[in-house]
């Protein structure tokens with residue numbers, strides 16, 4: 001039966017496991033907090049790099065997680081059989097891990113030191129195997145920025161570490177090049193409140209102008225990796241805005257100053273063209289309208305007013321515009337000077353602030369007469385720190401590629417990527433307590449990476465902004481930065497026709513009504529999911545507390561994304577559905593649907609034998625049709641669909657399955673069965689060669705796998721096709737996982753010689769089963785049946801990032817069958833493959849049925865596409 005088993009963790013934020021074996025207390029046992037040595041604990045080795053700037057300290061650290069996959073013996077055997085030696089893992093010098101991004105104000109350097117200390121980042125390292133704080137005598141940490149010199153002694157004194165200084169420009173460029181090549185949705189444009197991600201071709205990146213707006217501004221012409229020249233800069237930068245702004249408004253924080261600007265009206269301070277030419281009179285000859293700023297703060301010369309008579313809001317806005325326009329203009333002139341088409345802006349002055357970006361974009365657009373465009377980087381201020389991190393030799397990070405990174409947004413992020421500083425959240429309990437505190441205060445929990453309100457700008461540029469939104473969230477820093485998971489084993493699925501053009505999502509969430517619909521669906525599903533999750537962990541008080549926290553965390557994500565859909569990079573439905581699963585894992589729910597899955601597997605296996613008998617009594621053609629009907633009918637068991645869950649109250653699993661099968665009437669809404677049948681059985685006397693190897697991307701547990709996909713697999717095996725069942729690496733809703741498949745197959749094999757022999761041959765069965773109740777004694781050759789994991793933990797699949805095992809088996813496959821709404825409709829309906837592809841799903845949502853197939857809920861899709 002489906003067992004919980006050990007998860008092969010590929011993309012999860014899994015429960016931190018402490019290896020306490022051989023633990024011993026070091027030093028004096030009488031001490032209050034003696035050091036405990038964990039010699040076998042190698043889970044959380046960390047490495048750190050710093051960028052200590054004039055205003056902010058940026059910290060990038062890496063936590064390494066041992067790859068826990070493939071510890072299942074059976075899976076290992078299959079891999080051996082397929083010649084997959086731990087995927088391609090060996091060719092990478094680094095194991096998987098996570099990159100974290102944190103910042104602190106430079107004048108609060110103590111908080112930074114405490115953070116490093118409490119996370120033991122000063123004693124991690126590539127060689128060290130335990131966090132022993134006494135053992136960091138010779139620790140050397142890469143650091144850049146002026147503070148690497150200024151604070152070197154302090155770091156030595158307080159943490160015992162030496163700072164190895166790296167050149168600031170080298171680091172900025174290395175950081176920018178890395179991000180632009182390795183992170184999919186790193187660069188974006190921002191015009192008039194609209195954010196749009198830009199797909200950067202890593203082979204066509206250079207040359208470009210990098211403008212880093214920190215305290216001061218550097219403009220760097222970048223021609224390649226390590227090839228660059230600082231061509232210009234300006235001393236009027238982020239420090240100027242914050243410094244002058246503080247003096248003029250008495251603000252106590254940068255965010256407060258920025259927030260003021262959102263309520264400002266710069267007409268009271270700036271001298272406009274209209275002030276010079278007369279109200280409402282433009283100067284069309286040179287393209288200036290009456291509201292164009294002729295001179296920033298120039299109005300103060302016309303009036304005899306004291307500083308106190310100006311609104312701080314107006315001052316802040318004038319200042320922000322003045323500085324942003326100026327930087328935009330100088331940047332463009334430098335791009336022009338060197339013939340550079342692309343300008344990327346980084347540095348924390350930008351702070352993900354919509355109006356700032358609009359102003360810079362406007363200036364670039366205006367002065368270039370639309371020929372140049374400003375682009376921004378999501379990791380804006382972390383370029384230098386990341387570059388310093390990259391300068392460690394031998395970590396192999398720069399060899400990694402886009403498909404090996406997955407960005408996640410855990411709830412702890414307000415205290416890491418998001419908020420300026422704060423106590424590190426060391427464990428789940430602290431995270432939950434932190435969330436509960438918010439609730440007690442009656443404060444809404446903001447999303448992990450807090451936000452900039454959308455549409456805050458209206459017309460950017462030289463016009464008065466129409467609307468600028470209300471507030472920056474008090475706990476906010478609009479950093480769109482999560483935790484970057486490095487998963488060296490992920491690969492692009494080799495059978496995609498054109499990976500560059502591949503877009504997994506079918507539903508476009510940039511359509512607002514679509515976004516609203518799916519958010520409503522997910523919100524409404526949440527209470528039930530929390531109940532299931534809590535029950536799956538025994539309904540204990542601890543589980544309830546975690547369930548509450550999960551519910552709140554996921555709602556916060558939804559709220560944040562509703563306000564700013566592009567907050568975490570380009571948003572698609574698949575990402576949203578995966579985020580829900582990741583959020584469950586973050587709160588340590590291993591498998592919310594475990595008991596439902598088990599129950600449905602058992603009920604389905606009980607009638608499996610009868611189904612086989614019925615199938616075997618049919619002729620080949622009828623059998624093929626019945627098998628496809630069976631897959632479509634059994635796809636009704638979907639605990640992620642509200643309509644289906646309502647159905648389950650109306651009958652037993654078998655009753656619903658029968659009802660669903662009885663309703664199967666061709667033609668289906670999309671019906672390519674005849675073409676598929678011709679490929680399988682041929683027409684007339686022509687008997688086509690069977691497929692060599694079929695990959696079956698299975699979906700749900702219970703009837704779906706047992707009464708739908710396994711009989712189809714059996715038919716393929718019978719015809720001489722090798723079958724690979726591709727299951728999820730991690731649980732998602734009631735999907736069957738790769739870990740659970742061997743047990744299900746073993747149980748089914750008791751009733752079927754074909755499956756038994758194939759499973760044996762594929763190394764799936766540990767003990768050869770002798771007494772099958774299957775009477776057919778065909779002497780079929782031993783065609784293997786195998787199981788591989790797909791590398792993900794979502795109800796959908798993104799073929800740009802799959803497990804290396806899957807990529808390896810795909811190389812010999814000439815048929816893929818994608819099953820279910822998540823994998824065949826929400827994602828991949830339009831995906832093109834180099835081999836034959838069959839997409840099978842029941843549409844279990846009315847709106848999707850109308851939109852995708854102009855049909856109705858419970859309609860079916862059988863889409864067959866011969867190899868492209």
Ligand SMILES: Nc1ncnc2c1ncn2[C@@H]1O[C@H](COP(=O)(O)OP(=O)(O)O)[C@@H](O)[C@H]1O
Pocket residue numbers: 052053054055056057105145213214215216237238239240241242254255346347348349350351381420
């Ligand atoms: N919380 C903050 N405190 C101070 N400055 C901030 C803050 N958030 C954003 N900034 C802006 O970021 C600038 C610093 O950007 P950064 O890229 O970190 O440069 P540096 O390395 O010079 O510190 C500041 O001058 C200010 O304009």
Ligand SMILES: CC(C)(COP(=O)(O)O)[C@@H](O)C(=O)NCCC(=O)O
Pocket residue numbers: 521577635637638639640641642643699700733795819820821822823826841844845846
């Ligand atoms: C999450 C799902 C894609 C899973 O469907 P499956 O792949 O199992 O067929 C599906 O349950 C879904 O889209 N649910 C939300 C829509 C609804 O409740 O109507």
Ligand SMILES: [Mn+2]
Pocket residue numbers: 638699700733734735795820822
């Ligand atoms: Mn499913």
